[in-house]
Amino acid sequence: MDSEVLPVPGGNSRELRIRSCFPSLFQDEQTHCSILLGPLMGAGWGPELGSALIRQARAECWCQWSLRGGLETLPHSLNTHLTSRGVSVLQGQSVCGFSLQAEGCWKVSRGDSSLEADHIISVIPAPVLSKLLPAEAAPLAYALNTITAVSVAVMNLQYQGSHLPVQGFGHLVPFSEDPVILEIVYDSVAFPEQDGSPLPGAVFSQVLFQQEAEKAAATHLGLNEPPSHCLVHLHQNSIPQYTFSHWQKLESATQFLAAQNLPLTLAGTSYEGLAAACVLGTEPNSWSLAPTSSCPWWQEFSHP
Numbered sequence: 001m002d003s004e005v006l007p008v009p010g011g012n013s014r015e016l017r018i019r020s021c022f023p024s025l026f027q028d029e030q031t032h033c034s035i036l037l038g039p040l041m042g043a044g045w046g047p048e049l050g051s052a053l054i055r056q057a058r059a060e061c062w063c064q065w066s067l068r069g070g071l072e073t074l075p076h077s078l079n080t081h082l083t084s085r086g087v088s089v090l091q092g093q094s095v096c097g098f099s100l101q102a103e104g105c106w107k108v109s110r111g112d113s114s115l116e117a118d119h120i121i122s123v124i125p126a127p128v129l130s131k132l133l134p135a136e137a138a139p140l141a142y143a144l145n146t147i148t149a150v151s152v153a154v155m156n157l158q159y160q161g162s163h164l165p166v167q168g169f170g171h172l173v174p175f176s177e178d179p180v181i182l183e184i185v186y187d188s189v190a191f192p193e194q195d196g197s198p199l200p201g202a203v204f205s206q207v208l209f210q211q212e213a214e215k216a217a218a219t220h221l222g223l224n225e226p227p228s229h230c231l232v233h234l235h236q237n238s239i240p241q242y243t244f245s246h247w248q249k250l251e252s253a254t255q256f257l258a259a260q261n262l263p264l265t266l267a268g269t270s271y272e273g274l275a276a277a278c279v280l281g282t283e284p285n286s287w288s289l290a291p292t293s294s295c296p297w298w299q300e301f302s303h304p
Contacts (some may be wrong), residue, residue: 063190064169066190093110094111095109095110096111097134098134100262104263105117105263106118106120108120117263118263120263121265122266124268125149125268126144126145127144127149127237130144130145131145137262143249143253146245147240147249147270149237149239149240150238150239152235152238152239153232153233153234153235154235155210155212156229156231156233157213157223157229158227158229158230159217159223159227159228164186165221166186167189168189169185169189169190170183171183171184173220213230214227240271250271250272
């Protein structure tokens, strides 16, 4: 089962908690006494959203989608949209800490300067946020600091003129078969206009990364020729681990925020979902599509 579980959380499957990692399965078991009956008796897609694109995706059963120019087009477009409407977006600004003012607002320290905020929505990793909170929020900081994370490497390999021996989204690799690779995604199948193929990961130098990547591509897909391009991305402490006590940490944090009436909202992947769909889904009016690859025009492997 580890190959079914690990590609998203990336850590030790024996330390993960189903209540936190798969809340819908937990709720199905609690409500219907079965994780099989739950989806059959559930509410389906949920509320209808006012987007023609989402309705098209559901009707055509999209499994992948991307944007021309890559998925980074989305944050760039959001930035343009906001700034054109008078919103100030500060980039590359280091935050040193938060302190509560007598009138109930926050003072955000930024080294030699500061700014005031009525409310803070934090999407940074929980341990990072814990180090910015004031002394009055020590119980909250302690709970957030115990939410650990693992590092994951993503390798992108591109092969000119190669044809994959299989079709589909990709495949998962059991730990017993290969302890290095978690999964391989075939982006060239979803986006055939791109002349490319797969990718893996490792945790040492770029040379070792590429060696592991090419080995996996040859073993799993028969791609023995050297790739025309190779990209290496090591994401340090990037995937939070929802271990056995994770739900209790969230409960403790929620109770503290409510009791102290702090103008702080906890968002991001450290709390109630690792994928973009889970994070967006915590907002009542959010959309329900999420990207399936950080590098849409390539293939990818990842490993802890």
